[in-house]
Amino acid sequence: MSLLEVKNLSIMFGGLCAVDDFNLSVEQGELIAVIGPNGAGKTTIFNMLTGIYRPTSGSISLDGEDLIGLKPWQFAKKGITRTFQNIRLFSNATVADNVKMAHTMHNDQGLFKCLLRLPSMKRSERALDEKVMELLDRLGLADKADLLAKNLPYGDQRRLEIARALMTEPKLLLLDEPVAGMITAEMEDMARLVPKIRRDFGITIILIEHHMNFVMPIADRIKVLDFGKTIAEGTPEKVQKDSKVIEAYLGGGYAKNGNAGS
Amino acid sequence: MKGKKWIKAVYPAAVVALIYLLVTALRGVGIMNGYYNQVLMFAGINIMMTASLNLVNGFTGQFCIGHAGFMSLGAYGAAVVTSMLFKNTDSVFVFLLGLVAGGFAAMIAGMLIGLPSLKLKGDYLAIVTLAFGEIVRALLRLVKPIGGARGMIGIPGYANLGWILFFMALTLFLLRNLIHSPFGRAFIAIRDNEVAADAMGINTTKYKMTSFCIAAFIAGVAGGLYAHVISFIQPDNFSFTKSADFLVYLYAGGSGSLTGSVVGATLLTILPEFLRFLADWRLAVYAVILVLVMLYRSEGLCGGLELPFMRIRRQELYEEPLFGKKTKGKGEQA
Numbered sequence: 001m002s003l004l005e006v007k008n009l010s011i012m013f014g015g016l017c018a019v020d021d022f023n024l025s026v027e028q029g030e031l032i033a034v035i036g037p038n039g040a041g042k043t044t045i046f047n048m049l050t051g052i053y054r055p056t057s058g059s060i061s062l063d064g065e066d067l068i069g070l071k072p073w074q075f076a077k078k079g080i081t082r083t084f085q086n087i088r089l090f091s092n093a094t095v096a097d098n099v100k101m102a103h104t105m106h107n108d109q110g111l112f113k114c115l116l117r118l119p120s121m122k123r124s125e126r127a128l129d130e131k132v133m134e135l136l137d138r139l140g141l142a143d144k145a146d147l148l149a150k151n152l153p154y155g156d157q158r159r160l161e162i163a164r165a166l167m168t169e170p171k172l173l174l175l176d177e178p179v180a181g182m183i184t185a186e187m188e189d190m191a192r193l194v195p196k197i198r199r200d201f202g203i204t205i206i207l208i209e210h211h212m213n214f215v216m217p218i219a220d221r222i223k224v225l226d227f228g229k230t231i232a233e234g235t236p237e238k239v240q241k242d243s244k245v246i247e248a249y250l251g252g253g254y255a256k257n258g259n260a261g262s
Numbered sequence: 263m264k265g266k267k268w269i270k271a272v273y274p275a276a277v278v279a280l281i282y283l284l285v286t287a288l289r290g291v292g293i294m295n296g297y298y299n300q301v302l303m304f305a306g307i308n309i310m311m312t313a314s315l316n317l318v319n320g321f322t323g324q325f326c327i328g329h330a331g332f333m334s335l336g337a338y339g340a341a342v343v344t345s346m347l348f349k350n351t352d353s354v355f356v357f358l359l360g361l362v363a364g365g366f367a368a369m370i371a372g373m374l375i376g377l378p379s380l381k382l383k384g385d386y387l388a389i390v391t392l393a394f395g396e397i398v399r400a401l402l403r404l405v406k407p408i409g410g411a412r413g414m415i416g417i418p419g420y421a422n423l424g425w426i427l428f429f430m431a432l433t434l435f436l437l438r439n440l441i442h443s444p445f446g447r448a449f450i451a452i453r454d455n456e457v458a459a460d461a462m463g464i465n466t467t468k469y470k471m472t473s474f475c476i477a478a479f480i481a482g483v484a485g486g487l488y489a490h491v492i493s494f495i496q497p498d499n500f501s502f503t504k505s506a507d508f509l510v511y512l513y514a515g516g517s518g519s520l521t522g523s524v525v526g527a528t529l530l531t532i533l534p535e536f537l538r539f540l541a542d543w544r545l546a547v548y549a550v551i552l553v554l555v556m557l558y559r560s561e562g563l564c565g566g567l568e569l570p571f572m573r574i575r576r577q578e579l580y581e582e583p584l585f586g587k588k589t590k591g592k593g594e595q596a
Contacts, residue, residue, distance in 0.1 A: 076462060164462060
């Protein structure tokens with residue numbers, strides 16, 4: 001059985017069909033990219049996969065369990081977490097606290113233990129801190145643990161978003177344009193980091209991205225959207241040669257002139 | 263390093279004890295009269311009110327402007343216990359029972375108002391909490407057994423400076439611990455970015471509710487203390503003006519800083535008394551001072567700052583416990 005099964009997912013905003021009949025089946029450990037021009041409905045799909053939008057029709061199931069109608073925090077609890085295209089950190093908290101905040105749902109310390117700061121609560125806090133520092137170390141943020149999130153450079157903020165999402169111990173990680181606005185060097189760092197995370201944590205990743213150079217080498221499969229419809233899917237090589245994809249990205253004339261393919 | 267930690271653990275309690283001894287001594291030699299003593303007691307109560315409001319407004323990022331409503335429920339709850347239910351029993355336990363009852367009365371009201379309204383955000387929540395404060399006041403005016411609009415008289419004056427300082431210190435201690443715990447971090451996450459908090463698995467409604475209830479409980483206890491200081495309460499003592507006072511203390515001191523709540527509430531409670539020589543100009547000057555504070559320090563006097571003992575740093579988790587068993591190091595053999 002596949003990890004994530006999305007069937008006939010559609011959403012209407014008034015009369016506009018933002019996503020039409022989206023199907024996706026993701027196996028454990030896969031890295032899938034969703035690409036498409038601006039406004040193609042990529043982020044809308046992520047918003048449905050994390051419970052922020054409720055789809056008009058269709059089904060989403062994780063490990064065979066239906067998720068439609070749950071609240072965003074319940075999606076996270078079931079094992080889907082995400083990063084945001086426009087960074088959404090807890091900006092007035094420290095880097096370490098940002099990551100600890102994502103551990104809230106695994107917290108087993110009761111209110112009274114916390115109010116009185118009992119020794120067992122302190123021990124649990126220490127264990128959490130060690131775990132967080134280890135995670136930050138793996139993402140190269142350990143030396144910045146006590147800075148406020150808003151004071152981090154842009155590239156580090158993106159990494160922190162990933163660290164925070166990993167702290168929820170997800171089965172499926174959704175990365176919404178992880179290299180948006182990055183310079184080439186930062187993008188290369190991220191291109192090494194994403195496959196590393198996939199390997200080290202053994203998690204499944206779906207990512208949205210515009211940068212073909214970033215997506216092509218790391219993705220197992222690519223889905224291409226345009227105006228809410230899936231226009232192509234398959235391996236990076238196959239998608240690159242698809243005439244519909246070239247049309248969507250470069251305009252009709254380019255494909256007809258026979259420049260498609262190698 | 264070890265000495266420093268020892269000082270840090272003990273000196274907040276020592277400061278509170280010192281204030282108490284100092285005031286007692288000053289009263290003993292006649293420098294300080296009962297009036298100043300009462301102003302200090304109000305300062306202590308206002309610190310409790312402001313710190314609890316800070317939990318909701320400053321740390322959880324919700325906007326509650328009906329905090330006096332919780333205070334009034336606490337005041338009436340406590341007064342009913344001490345001056346009606348246990349009218350003829352004169353005991354500290356009755357007083358404490360009254361305070362707890364007041365706290366729970368406010369907390370239950372907090373739950374009732376919180377359940378439907380915490381789905382609202384920002385200005386809309388503010389309107390609901392404002393309405394709540396006024397509804398409580400209107401209802402209390404209607405209940406005849408507790409005096410209606412005339413209020414309750416003859417509440418025993420159990421509360422003294424010692425009790426108030428004790429409850430104030432306890433409030434600050436508990437709030438500090440709470441803020442530096444998974445609960446406090448969840449509150450701050452909701453404040454900083456509710457969408458992201460939700461996406462990271464934080465049940466925002468549950469944590470907003472928790473924050474609201476704890477704040478209401480503390481406000482209730484503070485109200486109970488207030489009733490037992492002035493011995494006479496009436497619904498109009500807890501009007502919107504009172505809620506606005508706490509908001510002023512909070513934002514002048516610095517929201518999101520417990521130190522700020524202490525500084526804001528203390529200074530602004532005592533300041534009007536110092537300005538008494540200005541007679542009719544007193545309130546005008548008070549307002550001008552507030553405007554100047556907000557102009558030159560828009561984040562409040564202590565915004566973004568916290569005294570060392572109001573803060574728990576991550577590194578402290580790795581220091582050995584002060585009163586715990588000594589863990590044997592490698593060099594040490596028993």
